[in-house]
Amino acid sequence: MQQGLGEFIAAHRGRVGLVSLTAPLISNLSVWGNIALVPQYHQNKPEREARAETLGLLGRFGMEQVAERRNAGLTAEERFCTMLLRAAMVANAVLVLDRPFSILTTVRAGHSLADALRKVDDLIAETHIFDYSWETERYGGLDVAAD
Template sequence: MQKAIALHKARLGMVSAQAPLISNLDAWLNVALIRQYHENLPRDRARREVLASLDRFGMGAIADRRISSLEDQERFCIMLLRAAMVKRAVLVIDRPFQIMPDLQDARYVGRSLKWIDDLYEECHIFDYVWMKDHYGALHGEEH
């Protein structure tokens, strides 16, 4: 994984428990931050775009919530969207089951990636070898 991070540093969109959401920002601000900082996107436009992308997950209602009040899956979606906001993003998802410990398999990860597949160029998922069985469903969905 370190290799992938170093290789794609400029376009890296990291989704990891080790890269947590910024706790003093609302959910939408965590996502908007990337384009506001790197592309100087005005606040109102950034908010509209984030709300539109949250609607893809049916999560528009969580936009103004604080990070501490989010469920695991909502937190994962915010992390994923934040990563996808990087220009020509290379998503690196590090042990998704650490972010969503209650998940049975990786189908939710696959579905989430499909909802935003126009927002990133590549996606790499890293996990322990012994977690391989959890990803069977993901292969079935061609991810």
């Protein structure tokens, strides 16, 4: 699976928005700083504008109050949503979720994942989930096609 993921990322280089434990949040940046980093770097978006946009996006998840927190101070769900928003910031994003339940560790993880994806649907061109086949049942709320 890891090899397949690596090949997929290489094939879509420049468009991949990766959500994975192997690509953690930057620990010396706040939640909004992590999300705003992509437009600040790639589109040279001014800090104030990028921050305002990020706060608006955090509002979709009711997470404005954690905007200044750093990685260590987040719950699993908040961390996942931050990673998801960061990935959605990539222009014309091909969202790649690498074993999302290793980040979303709560019992209701399946529902949380479906809800979260719906909230960023308009920002993403494609979504691809890489996970082990025995996890398929946990994606109950999602229309998943297994490879």
